[in-house]
Amino acid sequence: MNKKLIAISVAALLTTGCDGVYDNFGPADSRGTIEINGQSEVGQALMVTVADDDGLSNAVTYTWMADSTVIEGATESTYTVTAAEVGTAISVRAEYVDDSGNDESLIIKAPAIVPEMTADGVVMISGIPDDGVIAFGSELTANVSDTDGIDSTINYQWWADDNEISGATAQSYTTTMADVGKQISVQTTYTDNLGLVEMPVSDKTNAIVDPTAFSLTMSQTDDITVGTELVATFGGVDATAAFQWYADDTEISGATAQIYTVTAEDLEKTLSVTVTYNSGNKTLTQQANDVVYSTVVTSGAELVTAVANAAENDVIALASGEYVDVGYDANYAGDLTTYGVLVSTNGVKLTRTKNSDAVIKGRTCIALKGDNTMVDGLVFEENNALVPDAGSNETACESSSSTDAMLLLNGDGVIVRNSIFKDHVGGTGFDWIELRGTNSIVERNLFSGSDSANDKSGPISIYINTDVDQDQGNVVQYNHFTNITPSSSANSGAYAIQVGRSTGDDSKGVGQHTIQYNLFDGVEVKERLIKVQGGENTIKGNTIINSVGMISLEDGVFNTVSDNIIIPGEGVKSGGIALSALGHTVTNNYIAEDAYTGGDRGGIFIHDDMLDNSGNEAAIATYTGAELAVTISNNTLVNVAQAVGFDDRDASCVGFPPYLNTSSNLIASTADTSLSKMVGTESADFSGLGCSLNSNSTKTDNHVFVSDITDGGTVDISTMVGNAGEAGLTTNAQGLYNGSGAQANIGADASQLYVISADDVGPGSSWTANE
Secondary structure (H helix, E strand, O other), X not given: OOOEOOOOEOOEOOOXXXXXXXXXXXXXXXXXXXXXXXXXXXXXXXXXXEEOOOOOOOOOEEEEEEOOEEOOOOOOOEEEOOHHHEOOOEEEEEEEEOOOOOEEEEEEEOOOOEOOEOOOEEEEEEOOOXXXXXXXXXXXXXXXXXXXXXXXXXXXXXXXXXXXXXXXOOOEEEOOHHHEOOOEEEEEEEEEOOOOEEOOEOOOOOOEEOHHHOEEEEOOOOOOEOOOEEEEEEEOOOOOOEEEEEEOOEEOOOOOOOEEEOOHHHEOOOEEEEEEEOOOOEEXXXXXXXXXXXXXXXXXXXXHHHHHOOOOOOEEEEOOOEEXXXXXXXXXXXXXXXXXXXXXXXXXXXXXXXXXXXXXXXXOOEEEOOOOOEEEOOEEEEEEOOOOOOOOOOEOOOOOOOOEEEEEEOOOOOEEEOOEEEOOOOOOOEEEEEEOOOOOEEEOOEEEXXXXXXXXXXEEEEOOOOOOOOOOOOEEEOOXXXXXXXXXXXXXXXXXEEEOOOOOHHHHOEOOOEEEOOEEEEEEEEEEEEEEEOEOOEEEOOEEEOOEEEEEEEEOOOOEEEOOEEEOOOOOOOOOEEEOOOOOEEEOOEEEEEOOOOXXXXXXXXXXXXXXXXXXXXXXXXXXXXXXXXXXXXXXXXXXXXXXXXXXXXXXXXXXXXXXEEEOOEEEOOOOOOOOOOEEEEOHHHHHOOOOOOOOOEEEOOEEEOOEEEOOOOOOOOOEEEOOOOOOOEEOOOOOEEOOHHHOOOOOOHHHOOOOOOOOOOOOOOOOOOO
C-alpha cells in the first residue's frame, strides 16, 4: 500500500552558508534578507518573506524548486506542498531590484526533505450480523472513509482468504457456497483529495458458515405434475423462517406454507420456493429444473393411456426412452379405428421433458383431432404406418384409402412445432404429416430422410375440398427440409409438400393455405417439390437450393407464387415454377443456375396438358379467359437453360390457349456458358403443333439477354433483347443478381429477398421474415 508519513514543521531564518541564504549584492549596498515559514508537509503552505534595508518598492519574482527542479507555475510568495514533492527538499529564489538600484537574488532551502504521510483511508464491511456469523447468500458492502477526502472513483476487489474472487469488483458482494469456510475481505483503491493513491484493506470476516446450517431443499425438482405435493425443507433452526412459493418468478397468492400442491394454473411454469430467516434479513431459494406437466409418461402404453384420460388443455410429456410402435397391436384384425393415439380432447399438448431424449420409432399413429391440440419438441425416427401398405383397414391416422399418416392433423388450430422427423421407412402412400382442418400451423420442424422413390409419399400432405370453411387456412412455415432423395429413381408421385390431393372435385376447392419461409436443401423429387392441386394458396418466401423439383401449380385457380429463391445447384439439377394457366400470379421470384435442358421443365413452365384434368376443365367452364389470365411479373431468371417453356395440351391445341400477362421480367445469362443452350422462351413442342398464346396476352418490359430468344418456336415474350452477359448485372451481399442501368427496376427486387440458412429455420429457431 502507499503510505503517508506525518511531516516535520519548520520555520527558519536562514543565514549565509550551506543550506542557508545565498545572495548577490555589491560592496556598497545592504544585503537583503529572506525568511521561510510553514510546515514542509504535503498539503501545507510554505510562505516566504523578503526584506531589504535599501528599500523594497519593486516587485519580487519568486521561483520555487524541488531539489534543483523548478516547480512549474510556482511563482508566488506562498506555495502549497503536493505529493509530487515527497522525498525532495523545497527551496525558493527571490529576485528583485532594491530602491538603491541594486539587483538582488536570494535563495533559501528548507532543512529537510518532504516526508511521506501515513495512510488515513479506512474500509469497513457492513452486512455482518451482530453475532458475526455469515451464511452463504449474505450481501456484504464495503464502506470507505478518508479524512483527506476522496477525489476519484473507488475500485473494489473482494478476497476469499488470500485469493481474489473473480469478478467480485462491485461495492457489494453476495457470498456463495464456494466461500464456505473462508474469510472474506475487501481491498479498495482510489485517489484522495491530496492526490495520493490509497489502497486500504478491510479486516477479514469470520469464515462463512457451512450451508447445511441454513439450507433449502424441494422434495421434487423434475417430472413435476399437477397434483404433486411439494415439500420445502429448511435446514436450520430459526423461528422467523417464512416460505413463499412462486410460478415463473410470480408469487403464488396464499402459498406460504412448507407444503404446496401443484395446480392446473401452474402448467408449463417453473416453480420455486424461497425461505426468509433471521427476521427477513436472509433469503434462500430453490427452483425446479423443469416446468409443470399434467402427466409424465415413460412408455408408449403410458402415452396411449394418458391421452385417453386427458382433460382439456392437459400437457403430456415424454420422459427419456424409446417409444416403439406407439398405438400398434400385433394382434389387430379388421377395423383398426381404435388403434393409434387419438388426441380428441381440445387443447392437449404432447411434448418432452426438458432433458428427455425420448424418440418415437416404428409403426406410429398420432391423430390430433381435437381443436388447438399441439405437438411440440418431439422426435420421430424410422417410422412407418400402423398398416405398412395403405388399404381398406382404417386406423386413427388413415384419412383416405390411398395413404396413411404418422401424424394426422384433423382439428382446427392444431400446431406442430420444434419437432424432428427423421429417416422414415414408410412405403407407398405414407406421409409424416397429413393436414386437414382449418387454421393449423406446422412450423420450425426438421424433415430429413424421406425416400422420394415412393409413390404418393412425402413429408407433408394438405387437404383441400369444396366444402365452405373446411380444410382451409393452414400454414407451413420456417421448416427445414433436407436429405429427401430417392433410393432408386424418384417417383413422379413423390413430393416434399402436397397442397391439395386430387385432380378432380377436391381441386375445385379453395385452400387458402400458405407455404412460406421454408428451406429446402438437398431435396430431390421427380418434378413436384411443392405440388399444388387447389385454389387460392400462397407459396411465398421459400428458399430452394441444391435440389431437384419445382413449385408446381397443377390443379386449381388463383394461386400466388412470390418472393421465392430457387437455385438448384451444381450439375444438371432443375427447379423452377410450373403452372397451368388458371389465373395464377407469379411475381418477384428469383431462379438461377439451372442447367437442365430436357422436356417439361423450365424456370417458368406453362403446363397446358394438365388442363384436361376434370377439376381444371370445370374451372375453364366457370371462368372467362380474362379471369383466368396469368400474371408473370418482376421475376429474375439468371443462367437458366430453359428460362420460359411451354408444353402442348393436345394435338389440335383447341379450346384454351394460355392467357399470359408478362411484365418487368429479367432473363439473362451472365456470360457465354458451357450450357448446351441458353434461351429466353422454349416453345418447340407448343408452337410446333400450331399452338399459340391467347391473343389478348400482353408483354411489357421483359428484358432478355441470352444466346437464343426462342428455340424453334414462335412464342417470344421479350421486349428488350441483348446478347448473353450484356445485362449489366450486379450482386448484392447475399450473392443475388440485381439489374442495373436500364435493368434497374426489371426483375425481382433482390433487396426484398432473403436466402434462408439452416440456422434460420427448424427446431429451436427464432428468425422471422421481415414482411
